[in-house]
Amino acid sequence: MAEREQLEAWLVATAQGDEQAFRKLYSATSSQLYSLLLRILRSPERAQDALQDAYVRIWQKAHTYAPERGAPLTWLLSIARYRALDMLRRKQPEVAMPEEPDRVATLLEDEQSLSPLEENENQQSLSAINACLGDLSDEQRQCVLLAYYEGLTHQELAERMDAPLGTVKSWIRRGLLRLRDCLAEEAIS
Amino acid sequence: MSDMQHDDRDLDAAEYVLGTLSPEAARDMAERMAREPELARAVADWETRLARFGEDLAPVEPPARVWQAISDDLSMTRPTGRGDIREAANDSALRRWRIAAVAASTAAILLAGALWLGGPTGGPVEAAAQPTYASMIYDQPTGMSWLIHSAGQDDNALAVEALQNYDVPEGKALRMYVRGPGGEASLVGDLPHAPGQYTMDLSTSARQMMARNSEIVVAMEDAGQTASQPNGRIMWVSPIALRRS
Known part of the structure; x- marks a missing residue:
């Protein structure tokens, strides 16, 4: 890059x-x-x-x-x-794609092994985001990643996570706050 | 502002970027961003934070044909141009639209200007009591044009005049939207494509959007589907000129 x-x-x-x-x-x-x-x-x-x-x-x-x-x-x-x-x-896909139940786990694994990091600054940034993801609860992390990588809405997340809508909204907002604060701390340190 | 209010605003920004807000809430956010610089800043900050997820992915080279298609578009649009048009690369039924797809040309702007000034005679016109709008969609290869302007002083409708016939594939519809400066859009309806004069109702959100730096967007979409934002191939984009009394 x-x-x-x-x-x-x-x-x-x-x-x-x-x-x-x-x-x-x-x-x-x-x-x-x-x-x-x-x-x-x-x-x-x-x-x-x-x-x-x-x-x-x-x-x-x-x-x-x-x-x-x-x-x-x-x-x-x-x-x-x-x-x-x-x-x-x-628009929904004309042909439904197969479900990938472990997609989030795969994403996380991929993030560890992908991305030839070409800049030290970028390396630090990526390490920071991965480290901060580890700071989130499993539910918070899954919600944030599913929303980011698959574009799921609140309702879709609730269905995918089999959880009440209000709970999912809370997971997302708390997860985002924790992510923001963690990234700020990483930047300072 | 209290810490809680600050967090609420920041979380609204975060969810706007993440994409979990409802379409209505996202439109509200886009409007608020235009008048709340701190909110716009919060959105930019979250775009930076969350973009790290995208940066973290292993690069995948796209096929060369994607650049070729983009390059074809560049020959018809300029960075400062007011519109673009794309063709479905893989839909043979729409393939000819690639050739026909052209942004609103200078001629379109000039014609819209003429419409704006009251026609080619250039005589003085009486200003309307309310904001009035004018736009023009022009398809250069076919010469097909639509003239669009306020239908009345209350601006609850648009007058649309289709100057010629324009072929639309079976099962498809030309769907017209108003798109605001933040990218948010509001559906107006199916754009008539047989010669004639028509009136199209404007929703409150579309009317509000037109009062700002907005544009008309026409997309080729499945006739059976309706959406509040363009989903299919964008055929033309044309600026909306605004006159205030």
Whole structure:
């Protein structure tokens, strides 16, 4: 993955209509966005549609990127993920995907072994998020991960977790608070 | 603000980013973000926190055809352009739409401007008592156009004029939405595609959205499905011009 400064430079150039810079931005980041879209949409075809949509939007909206609001990759991933959530909310898959009961556990295992970490700063960040996930209760962690990686709503989470809606909402909110506070502590230490 | 209120706002932001809010709550959040910078900041902070999950995944190279499709789109849109259009890459019934799919062109903007000013005669027009809106959808390859503007002073409806016939595949519908600056959208209804003048009702949320920096979005969707936000292929995006009395 390119350095943050390089991604920012490509984004600035993209905002000015530089197709070469946009191509470089795509080459440097599309595999990360595509990986996330595959996780959320669970269909290569839909993930590719979403990826296309996301980059067309990035091309058009590059001028709205504000470095002070976050890293370029954060912005790109957010655009892609919102697009994926939008697709999930508006249409159920025409062919139901097989259930994967241990998906969250698999995700957690994957997170330990995936991601060739190319930047020390990024390594620290990833370690922090994994360490903080361990700070959550099992239910809180599952809810947060299922919502992030599969785009489940409160109701869908309640069904998947076989728990009352109010309980699920509480798990999520407490889990998020704990995650926020843990990440803040990690940043300080 | 108390710690509890701060936490509530922060958690609202977190759930907005996580995607667990209902569509209505998400729309409310998008509107609040426009007028509450601290909330927008909280959302950005949560995007940064949660993006780490996405950064943590092993990269997967997308097929080369995805870039080719994006590249095709770039030839028809500019970063500062007001719209884009995409074609279904894998749906043969819609394949021709890739060629036909074009953003609202400069001509469209000019025509919308003419509509805005009261027509090509350029004579003075009486300002309406309420905000009025104008937009235009223009499909460059076919020349198909829709003129869209306020239907009345109460702005509870839109007047839509389809200038030609536009073929829509069986089982599909051209669905029109108003989309706000935060990406939130409100369904207006099925866009007529036979020549004629029509009136389309505007919901309260759509009307409120139009008063801000919003745009018309038309998507090709399954006729039997309705949703409050675009789900199918976005065919055209066109800005909404606003005039205040």
